[in-house]
Amino acid sequence: MSGGETEKIARLAELVSNDIFSFFRWKKEGPSNLNFTCVKKETHAPMKTKTEHTHPADVVFKYADPYLNKSIYLHTDLKSYAVGSIKLAEIKKALKSLGKTIDCARVSPEWQTRYHLAKREKFEIRGMLFVYNHDDEYDKNFYDHFSDYKGENLHIKDGQQVHIVEPSLINYLNTLLVDINTLRAASTFPKDNYTFYYPDLILHKANGEYWERAATAELIASPYMIIHHKEVRTFCEKANAVAETYSEGYLIYYRRDGSSEIEFRYLFDALSRFQILNANKDLKIRIRVANRYHHSSIISNFNAAINSYVAEWGEDENRKRKLQAIELDVVNHAIPNYKPEAIGWERD
Template identity: 60%
Template sequence: MSGGELVNIGRIAEKISDDLFKFFKWEIVGPSNLNFLCVKKENHAKAKNGDHHHPTDVVFRYFDPYANKVVYMHTDLKSYAKGSIGATEIRKALVSLAKSIDCACISPDWRERYLLIRGEKYIISGMLFVFNHDDLYDRDFYDHFKDLKSESLHVKAGQQMHIVEPALINYIATLRQDINGLIANNTFPKRKYTFLYPEMTLHKAAGDYWNRPATMEMIASPYLIIHHGEVFDTDEDGVRVKTYGEGYLVYYRRSGASEYEFMYLFDALSRFQILNGDKEKKIRIRIICKDSSDRLMSNYRAAIANYVREWNEDEYRRSILERIELEVVTMAVHNYKAEHVGWDR
């Protein structure tokens, strides 16, 4: 494989990460693909002669409403063919990332490049982004962790590392493609949307409501709830007209193989005051799962019947549940090929 093609394959992960995370209200900060000086060489590379450096592929920044802090996501971007994804490669990448985060927390170099606001409350976390560029990987990624022990990864107490693996990347890519389709059909706004952070007993969400981003934990969770405003378009006479009402979009990642899945989801929506709120607000559940059940729709209808029965045949609750629109979304097929990326400028 030529050097140019290797560079292009490396750029695939960089390009797709930027394409995907913008929708979640993340931003890229500072320079990409630039190493920073290790300030813990005795711990991180004792046997090495001379200076040691840590890689920085890209740093994302977003505000965490529950933590009331800014998260700086120090990211290692990997692009592998199917046969190159193995336990050895993943372990090496995680060890390198753990050491990078450990150093970044006290590195003057790192702070000078990536911290936007001096004195802000922030957390530095790590993200290993594992993209399968030939789209042939079909294993459970976490099989690679059966023999990995956390103590061998050099993760310090309090450090957080997230893994965005091929299945999660495909989910995010499908969600983004679906959102683009809804925007094109004038049923989702381009700008006025936010990610839902319910008020909890121990956690209160901070920050401007309509500007709240999705945290990494939220993106990787079984469901993602988006609250959106009304949708408007301009007709042929230049008049602004409403094309879709305010509502909630719920992306669900499970297969729907059991009615109890949906009953649990209804329970969550009820706790978050979505089922009990303004009946004019539309609720849409959109399933994104590669292995969705053939009985998904039957299980969903059974879940409505059983949920209403548990509420003593509450017809008002039944009417709310039956107004929910449910749709299974076709999985996206990425088109990030090395030769295509090579033509980008």
């Protein structure tokens, strides 16, 4: 494979990541595709004696974590692999490089000057490995690769975090975005007036402006994601006025397969704890299943879960009414469709 073709394939992961993360309110900080000088050469590259050592910086994303009340900087390594190249050896190599990179970034004046622009904020630097399968043929559980992992050092130190966004998660997030655009086109989801829902926890209270909260790396990889949105208002040319086309509510993207009613009873419990099911104000609740391999009996399991859950609560009619008003839909699976050939024809 020539260098030009390699560059085009590598750019696929950049295009896909840009498409995905803007909806979740992640912002790109500083320049992309620019190395920075290693300040721990004795530790990170002891075999290099004459030349300086550098670390790659494909892209740095930033978002505000509402529980930690600080900014998270994700120093991201973008990988675009064919199915045959996604192997443990390549994954370990990328993680080792990323571990050294974020270790260096924490103390590098060059990195701080380039990417950490808000000097007074509380912040944390993490790593993120973004593994895009550009030929759409990867159908395995990514973490099965680690069944052969022997515990060798990946150079990720205590207190450091590295998030992995692997092919199935990328496809799930892309499916979510395609569905969001479909709902927006139907005027049933707003363009801007939405927020990612974080319930107050025993040890952590959600901070920050409610309607501006971003999705954390933990939230996008969780079994479900709750999005609270305001009413949708659309300009009607016939009436020459702005009218409400959809009321305020909760949009829940569900990542599990719905193979048992227990799943949904667990979800109902969570919605009750979060004061969504038993709130005084009736808001629409939509559950959108974005699992490529959802169970064939998912609708039956959902309805069975409603019946058993209501029975446990002594046939509470108000709770039954709210549960039966929930809309459950399975969304069409969508994968990113960037291809090396199409990128290759772009003008430089």
